[in-house]
Amino acid sequence: MERAGCIEMMYPELEDKVVVTIMGASAQELYNLGHRENFFYLQHAMGLASSIGLGLARHLPNERVVVLDGDGSVLMNLGTFVTLARYRPKNMIHVVFDNGSLLSTGGFDSQTASGMTDIAAIARGAGIEHVAAVATTTDFGEAFVEALERNDLSVIVAKVAAVGPEHYGMDLHLPENGFRFKRWIAERKRAGQPVTA
Amino acid sequence: MQNTRHVAPAARYFLRFIPAASMTVSYENSKIIFDGIKAAGIKSLSALPETWLGLLLQRAEDDPDIELFQVAKEEEAVGIAAGAYFAGTPHVLLMQNHGFFGAINGIVSLAQLYHVPLCMLIAYRGHWGEPYPWHTRGGIVTEEVLRALSIPFEYARSPERVAKQIREAWVFSQSSLSPVALLLTRDLMEV
Numbered sequence: 001m002e003r004a005g006c007i008e009m010m011y012p013e014l015e016d017k018v019v020v021t022i023m024g025a026s027a028q029e030l031y032n033l034g035h036r037e038n039f040f041y042l043q044h045a046m047g048l049a050s051s052i053g054l055g056l057a058r059h060l061p062n063e064r065v066v067v068l069d070g071d072g073s074v075l076m077n078l079g080t081f082v083t084l085a086r087y088r089p090k091n092m093i094h095v096v097f098d099n100g101s102l103l104s105t106g107g108f109d110s111q112t113a114s115g116m117t118d119i120a121a122i123a124r125g126a127g128i129e130h131v132a133a134v135a136t137t138t139d140f141g142e143a144f145v146e147a148l149e150r151n152d153l154s155v156i157v158a159k160v161a162a163v164g165p166e167h168y169g170m171d172l173h174l175p176e177n178g179f180r181f182k183r184w185i186a187e188r189k190r191a192g193q194p195v196t197a
Numbered sequence: 198m199q200n201t202r203h204v205a206p207a208a209r210y211f212l213r214f215i216p217a218a219s220m221t222v223s224y225e226n227s228k229i230i231f232d233g234i235k236a237a238g239i240k241s242l243s244a245l246p247e248t249w250l251g252l253l254l255q256r257a258e259d260d261p262d263i264e265l266f267q268v269a270k271e272e273e274a275v276g277i278a279a280g281a282y283f284a285g286t287p288h289v290l291l292m293q294n295h296g297f298f299g300a301i302n303g304i305v306s307l308a309q310l311y312h313v314p315l316c317m318l319i320a321y322r323g324h325w326g327e328p329y330p331w332h333t334r335g336g337i338v339t340e341e342v343l344r345a346l347s348i349p350f351e352y353a354r355s356p357e358r359v360a361k362q363i364r365e366a367w368v369f370s371q372s373s374l375s376p377v378a379l380l381l382t383r384d385l386m387e388v
Contacts, residue, residue, distance in 0.1 A: 040283070044306035048276035051268075052307075055280020055288075058264060059241065079269030080276075087266060178311040182283045189285065 003097045003160040004029045006140050007068070010095075013148060014039070014066060018056050018185065021068040022049045024104030025164030026097060030068065032165060035172065037184040043174055047077025050084065050094050057089030060185065064091050064148070071098040071112045071119060072105075078122060084153060085127030093147045094155045096123075101162035120157040128155050135159040220387040226356045227252035230318070230381070231260075233360030234289060237367045239316075240264060241281050243274035244291035249320040249386040253291065271296035275303030279313045289367070293320045294339045295332075297378070304376050305346065314370035314377075318363070321352070321380040343378055350378040353385050 003026065011033045019039045021027045027041035042049045053067035074080065074096050084094065100113030111117050120133035130152055132143035140158050147154035231253050234242070242257050243266040244250060257265045264286070268274045271292045281288035292300065297319050308315045323329075323336020343350045349369065353359045362379055370377045 042307065044310060045276070045303050048272065048279075048303050048307055051273040051276025052280040052283070054266070055277035055282075056284050057280075058266075059281050059284035059286040077270075077273060079273060082269050083266065083273055174310055175312045178283070178313060182285075185283055186285055 001135060001137050001140065001158065001160050002163060003099065003158070004163075004165070005137055006095075006097070006158055006160065008033060009137065009141050010066070010144055013144070016064075018060060018063045018065045019068070020049045020052050020056070020065070022046065022070050022073040024070075024168075026068045026070055028165045028168050028170070031170050031172075035170070037180050039177075040181040041170070041172075041177055046073045047075075047080065049073060050080045051077065053092050053094065054080075054084055054087060054089055056185075057092040058087060060189075061091060063185075063188070065089070065093070067092065067094045069094060069096045071096065071100060071110045072102045074119060075111060081123050081126035081128060081155075084155075088153045090152050092153055093144070094153070095144075096155065096157045097160050098157055099160045099162040103162050103164050107162060120155070123155045123157065128153060130154045131157065133157045133159075220383075222249055222252055223386055223388045224252060226359070226385050226388075228256065229356045230353075230359055230363070230385075231256040233363040234318075235260075235263070236360055237287070237289075237364040239287045239289050239367070241286050241288040242266070242291060243268055243277045243288065245269075245271050245274070245293070245296050247293040247296070247320055247322075249322070249381065250291050250293070271300040272303040275300050275307055275315065278315050279307055279311070282313050287367070289316045289318055289363075291318050291320075293322055294380075295322070295335045297339070298335065298342065301342075301346070304348075308376050309346075312374040314374050316363075316367045316370040317376060317378045318366075319378050319380050320386065321382050324383070326383050339380070346376075348376050348378050349373075350380055352380050352382055354382050356385065359385060 007029045023043045050067050053065050057065040102108045120131050123131045134140045134143050143156045241264040257263045274290045278288050323332030366377050366379045
């Protein structure tokens with residue numbers, strides 16, 4: 001299973017979600033499908049995408065927040081799972097693409113590559129109830145749909161191949177991305193915070 | 198020998214340097230700071246519990262109008278603060294200076310890189326009057342680290358001024374789209 005395929009499968013659903021991605025391939029693959037104002041790409045500060053998601057989700061109870069994370073990033077902030085478990089944002093889906101690799105920085109194996117470290121087990125052990133571990137595109141799609149239908153914090157750990165886009169680059173300055181993302185949220189709030197299905 | 202104290206050898210060694218009447222956290226000033234946070238319009242707080250901040254956090258926990266996030270490490274709070282900012286909810290971060298050190302990559306590579314304001318209230322441990330050796334290194338370098346990161350900071354020393362300083366820190370963080378720090382000093386936090 002490739003991450004790009006998973007993101008492509010999710011893409012139509014992300015139209016009205018508040019989306020935060022990590023740096024590198026995940027950001028680029030989402031961007032390549034077509035940037036939207038409700039996508040925030042955290043191009044650095046590895047590990048904090050899910051913390052941003054928590055802050056968004058708890059303060060935007062009428063929105064759905066989707067975080068696209070990765071093994072290299074989440075390993076830098078494993079504490080995020082215990083904080084997520086504690087505050088349990090019901091409107092947040094935390095997808096961790098586990099390719100066992102620090103792909104964007106040269107493809108070195110991450111600690112999950114050995115097969116010993118199980119991110120889904122870490123999330124469960126932290127106290128998160130709904131954790132899915134998937135390895136096929138079909139299972140990923142099902143897990144994502146279940147998470148969308150479930151009104152509770154959901155973590156999906158998706159084993160994916162260590163491949164990424166051929167080219168990196170966005171026509172979007174980093175602060176500009178943040179400013180526009182914030183404005184999109186503010187306009188949604190002004191419009192009356194539509195509750196998404 | 199009178200007044201035998203049952204303490205571990207290491208603690209006994211350090212206790213030689215600590216005044217017999219040990220300091221306690223100021224209940225009154227903790228209340229003044231919390232009231233100042235609320236008066237500044239803050240609705241959301243992230244924190245890692247630490248001695249000087251304990252009474253403040255208890256108040257936050259008991260206040261239904263404050264959304265409190267207790268984090269496992271302070272860098273998480275930078276992410277949560279950014280999320281709150283994007284969501285339009287006024288948020289402040291409470292941390293010890295050592296926690297601030299642990300949050301620096303998030304401060305630089307999220308807050309400063311993306312122009313996300315952070316209003317940080319930092320317990321300024323390890324400086325003048327500090328009896329605990331383990332706090333001293335961090336206390337000594339705090340000011341220079343803040344300067345190196347171009348983070349504007351002020352010292353909060355008096356209960357008469359602290360509420361205004363919190364409001365001003367908040368206002369400046371928002372207008373400059375930058376992290377700012379208010380250092381909560383021993384004068385303010387202990388009695």
